[in-house]
Amino acid sequence: MSLPAPPTIIRGRTWVWPDDVNTDIIIPFRFKARTNDPVEMAKYAMYGFDPEFYKKVKPGDLFVAGRNFGGGSSREQAPVAIKYSGVAAVVAESFARIFYRNSFAIGLPTLEVPGIAKEVSQWDEMEVNLQYWTVKKVKDGKTFHALPVPEFLRELMREGGLVEFYKKHKSFPWERLQQLA
Amino acid sequence: MSQTILNDDSLTFAEKIISAKTDEGRKVHHAGEIAVLPADMAMAQDSTGPLAIKVFREMGVQKVWDPKRIHLVIDHSFPAPDEKVANLHILIREFVKQQGVRLVEGSISHQHLLENHVVPGMVLFGADSHTCQAGAIGAFATGIGSSEMAAVWASGKLWVRVPESIKINLTGQFKKGVYARDIITHFIGMVGEDGGNYKSLEWKGPAVRNLSISSRACISNNSMECGCKLSIFEVDPATQDYFKMANRKPMLEIHAGPKAHYKEEYEIDLGTLEPKVWGPGNESKVRSASEFGDDHLDEVFIGSSTNGRYEDLQVVGKILKGHKIKAGTRCIITPASRNVFERAIKDGLVETFLESGAVFTNATCGACVGTHLGVLGENETCLSTSPRNYVGRMGASTAKIYLSSPATAAASALEGHIADPRSYL
Numbered sequence: 172m173s174l175p176a177p178p179t180i181i182r183g184r185t186w187v188w189p190d191d192v193n194t195d196i197i198i199p200f201r202f203k204a205r206t207n208d209p210v211e212m213a214k215y216a217m218y219g220f221d222p223e224f225y226k227k228v229k230p231g232d233l234f235v236a237g238r239n240f241g242g243g244s245s246r247e248q249a250p251v252a253i254k255y256s257g258v259a260a261v262v263a264e265s266f267a268r269i270f271y272r273n274s275f276a277i278g279l280p281t282l283e284v285p286g287i288a289k290e291v292s293q294w295d296e297m298e299v300n301l302q303y304w305t306v307k308k309v310k311d312g313k314t315f316h317a318l319p320v321p322e323f324l325r326e327l328m329r330e331g332g333l334v335e336f337y338k339k340h341k342s343f344p345w346e347r348l349q350q351l352a
Numbered sequence: 353m354s355q356t357i358l359n360d361d362s363l364t365f366a367e368k369i370i371s372a373k374t375d376e377g378r379k380v381h382h383a384g385e386i387a388v389l390p391a392d393m394a395m396a397q398d399s400t401g402p403l404a405i406k407v408f409r410e411m412g413v414q415k416v417w418d419p420k421r422i423h424l425v426i427d428h429s430f431p432a433p434d435e436k437v438a439n440l441h442i443l444i445r446e447f448v449k450q451q452g453v454r455l456v457e458g459s460i461s462h463q464h465l466l467e468n469h470v471v472p473g474m475v476l477f478g479a480d481s482h483t484c485q486a487g488a489i490g491a492f493a494t495g496i497g498s499s500e501m502a503a504v505w506a507s508g509k510l511w512v513r514v515p516e517s518i519k520i521n522l523t524g525q526f527k528k529g530v531y532a533r534d535i536i537t538h539f540i541g542m543v544g545e546d547g548g549n550y551k552s553l554e555w556k557g558p559a560v561r562n563l564s565i566s567s568r569a570c571i572s573n574n575s576m577e578c579g580c581k582l583s584i585f586e587v588d589p590a591t592q593d594y595f596k597m598a599n600r601k602p603m604l605e606i607h608a609g610p611k612a613h614y615k616e617e618y619e620i621d622l623g624t625l626e627p628k629v630w631g632p633g634n635e636s637k638v639r640s641a642s643e644f645g646d647d648h649l650d651e652v653f654i655g656s657s658t659n660g661r662y663e664d665l666q667v668v669g670k671i672l673k674g675h676k677i678k679a680g681t682r683c684i685i686t687p688a689s690r691n692v693f694e695r696a697i698k699d700g701l702v703e704t705f706l707e708s709g710a711v712f713t714n715a716t717c718g719a720c721v722g723t724h725l726g727v728l729g730e731n732e733t734c735l736s737t738s739p740r741n742y743v744g745r746m747g748a749s750t751a752k753i754y755l756s757s758p759a760t761a762a763a764s765a766l767e768g769h770i771a772d773p774r775s776y777l
Contacts, residue, residue, distance in 0.1 A: 191545050195742040200721045204399040204429055205436035207406055207443070219744050239546035242579060243742060245481040247403055247497035267579050268550050269481055273497035321386055323511075333499045337411040343503050345388050345511035 174254065176331035177280050181259045181299040182309070183231040185291055188220070190237035194249040194270065196220060197241065203248035212248050213255035230257035233299065235291045237263065241270025247277060254279040260299045262306050262317070264288050275324050278332030282306060282317035290315070301329060323348055354378065361609035364517040365584045366552040369492045369606045373475055383516045383613075389492075391421065392474040392603065394504045397461050398426040399721075400479035402440040403498035405447045408505055415451065417508035422453040423469065425461035428717045433724035459689035459715050462486065462657040466569060467691055471595065472587045473604025477504050481576045482657050482739065487553075487584040488568035489591055490606060494581050515552040515581045516615040517608075522559035524623035529774035531667070532567035533659055533737070533757035535620060536574040537628040541638030542618065548580035551615065554608060555585050559622050565594045566663040573658045574739050627773055631741035631754035632733075641760045644770035648680065650732040652765035653719040653746075654758050655686030659737035660715075662692045664758040669701040671762035671776040677709040678768030684711045684726040686718035710765070722746040728753070735764050 196219030198212060206212060217224040234240075234253070240263040241249055250273050253261065260280035264287060274281040280299060284306050291297065296309035304325065307314045323344040330336045336344055354377030357368060363380065371380045374387045381387045396404050401424050408416075416422055424444050432438035448455040456464050461478065462485040470476055472490035476483060479501040486493035496510065504510050520539065540547070553575050555568070563571075568585045575583030585591070587605040595602055626640040654660070654668055665687065677683045685705050687693040693715045696702050705712050719726030720738035728734055728747035734754070736746070741753040754770060763773035 193742050195740070195745050199744050200399065200428075201723045201727075201747075204440070204721070204723055205434070207402045207440060219742075219749060239549065239579065242545055242549075243481065243740065245400060245479055245483075245495040245497050247400070247499060251403075265546065265549065267546065268581060269495050269497060272500060276497055276499035276503075333503055334407055334410045337413075337503075337506075343507060343509075345386075345509075346507070348386060348388055348511070 176278060176329060176335065177259065177301060179300065179302045181231070181233070181280065183233045183259055183297065184294045185233045185235045185297050187291060187293045188234060188236040188240070191239045191242055192236055193243035194241055194246050195243055197249040198246065198252045203246055209251045209255040212252040216252040216256040225256050228256050228258060231259050232257060233297050234258055234261040235263070235287055235297070236261065237288045238265045240266050242267035245269045247273045250274045250277055250279045262287055262299065275327050276333045278328060278335065280328055284315045284317045287315060301325070361611045363609050364552065364612040364614070365554055365586065365606055365608040366515050366517055366582055368608065369473070370512060370514050372604065372606065381514045383514050385514050387512055387514060388509050389475055389512045390509050391477050391504050393421050393423065393470060393476045394501065395423040395425060395461050395465060395476065395483065396479035396501050397428055398430070398441060398444060399428045400498050400501065402443050404479055404501040404505070405443060407499045408502040411502060411506065413506040416453060416505045419452040420454070422505060423461070423465065424448055424453060424455050425459070425464060426457040427460045428721050429723045430458045430716045459691070460657045460660065460717055462573060463661065463688040463692070467689060471600055472591060472602035473606055477501065477510055482573050484576050484580060484583045485569050485573035485657060487582050488565060488572040489594070490585065490587040492582060495576070513550070515550055517552045517554055517612070518548060519554050519556055519614040519617045521557035521617065521619045522555060522622060523557050523619065524559060524621040525562070526622045526625070529627050529759055529772065529777050530622070530625045531757045531759060532563060532570040533574065534625050534628045535622065536571045537630045537638055537755065538620065538625055540578050541630065543578050545577065546579045548575060548578035551580050552582035552584060553580050560585060561588060561590065564663060565590060566661045569661065570658055577739055627757060627760045629754050629756045629760065629770055632752035633741060633743045641756060641770055642772040646769040647733065649735050649764060649769055650681065651726060651728060651734040652681060652683045652761050653726055653734060653736040653738060654684070654761050655688065655718055656720040656738035657688055657717070658739045659758050660686055660688030660692065662695050664737070665692065665696050665701050667759045668762040669704045671759060671773060672708040672710065672766070673704050675708055675766050677765045681765055681768045682711065683709070683765035684713060684719055686713045686725065687715045689715050719746055735761050735770055737761050
């Protein structure tokens with residue numbers, strides 16, 4: 172699964188999604204269960220809302236969503252489809268727990284920013300900063316701090332996910348926590 | 353193992369089991385902390401396993417940490433409905449052969465592990481969200497994705513955030529026609545789709561002792577629909593009897609301390625519950641079965657890891673016996689495991705199903721995942737005992753999915769619309 176690790180500062184236009192976007196909307200089972208190829212998975216990204224989404228999305232686009240983004244199944248194909256469709260980061264009021272874990276594991280930047288949904292409209296320009304873990308509206312410069320995440324997970328994100336991390340370090344990021352404990 | 357931790361009055365189930373199992377119990381881990389938790393067992397199925405295998409190989413790991421503790425289960429689309437699925441099944445079988453890990457085909461993973469492998473006090477990571485089902489017997493069981501599963505295969509460990517806990521006190525007795533499924537549907541209706549997100553649910557109270565292990569498994573399984581990390585019934589005499597009968601030994605009995613801190617507490621009096629129906633789609637509306645009109649049902653699906661156990665099929669048999677499924681409604685019954693399938697045949701349940709006009713299939717996730725054995729077409733309406741009513745889950749995005757207990761589903765199949773089961777019991 173090799174896409175380059177995400178840049179520190181990501182700027183793009185936003186797609187705005189509602190609360191409770193579940194993984195069956197992000198990629199229905201019948202498609203994800205028939206391929207192991209991330210490029211193929213990306214063709215079904217957001218299929219439940221728009222079967223043509225993959226033709227409309229541009230590389231570097233951002234998602235802004237309401238509460239509980241990615242609820243439901245454990246399918247990692249959901250963040251994989253979003254990442255390989257070209258979306259550079261997902262910002263949401265909150266994420267469902269398995270989707271959130273999976274996003275770090277595959278290196279899809281996901282930032283939890285309570286209150287963001289009412290601040291952003293479709294196609295607004297936004298800037299995501301993975302160093303400071305902040306989100307900025309380009310129009311008025313208004314900046315929001317995402318909920319903090321342990322450093323080992325941010326490091327995992329910056330290095331592009333578990334495959335890239337393991338290839339480089341021959342260990343998993345949480346193994347260092349254990350040594351420190 | 354530290355006895356101090358096991359006797360600590362102030363810890364929840366989650367805090368206690370994570371503390372006891374991490375760093376040889378040297379440190380207490382409170383809610384919100386991060387711990388690196390050793391796995392006792394790991395499971396992946398046929399729609400998460402292939403990606404985990406791919407990631408495992410891309411990481412360049414040669415051997416899994418412990419082949420005997422790793423289960424691959426081909427259940428979601430079994431037997432393969434088409435060539436693409438068949439090829440992913442081949443990938444799984446090759447990996448199983450290469451690594452010497454365990455393989456089962458044609459039983460739903462959660463039911464297979466409950467019947468054969470998982471025991472109280474275990475740590476089970478599963479690449480399937482409904483892995484939390486094994487909380488029903490007092491195991492730490494939670495769902496993860498494919499890459500993290502590959503990491504567990506490689507190292508036998510994974511990071512966890514110690515979850516906050518929610519206590520649900522169950523009191524009273526069921527009225528006729530009300531079952532475990534109605535409790536969890538009612539609870540999800542109360543707290544919403546993310547009401548349990550990141551949390552550990554602890555089911556307690558005097559009514560728990562009357563719930564069978566199958567009923568507890570239904571509740572723990574379906575708890576996933578409010579986003580929880582764990583859904584726990586502590587070991588009690590019913591759990592001990594279950595494992596004595598199965599001739600398997602619990603690993604560790606964990607009991608939350610009486611002074612444990614719960615973020616939220618709820619009370620449900622079973623005597624106030626009615627047969628419940630949830631859906632369709634993202635409306636998340638829970639209503640009583642008796643509130644529905646006579647809108648036509650194209651399909652009734654009885655099965656899945658939530659409600660495809662023998663206890664469920666028995667209730668369905670009781671309702672269907674001597675009656676016919678309404679013309680124009682197809683009723684599909686899919687057992688959760690090979691064991692349930694065989695018992696249903698031997699005990700004559702299947703004869704009842706077939707006489708009523710129902711279809712009885714092999715054990716699999718089946719229609720729940722919209723890939724075979726009951727896929728919904730444009731604008732069709734279905735009542736299902738499976739866990740999810742998401743748009744497009746069982747086929748066409750325009751299809752409507754309602755969820756209920758097996759009893760409500762069986763009565764509805766006879767009437768051809770959503771119906772209250774009580775007149776058949």
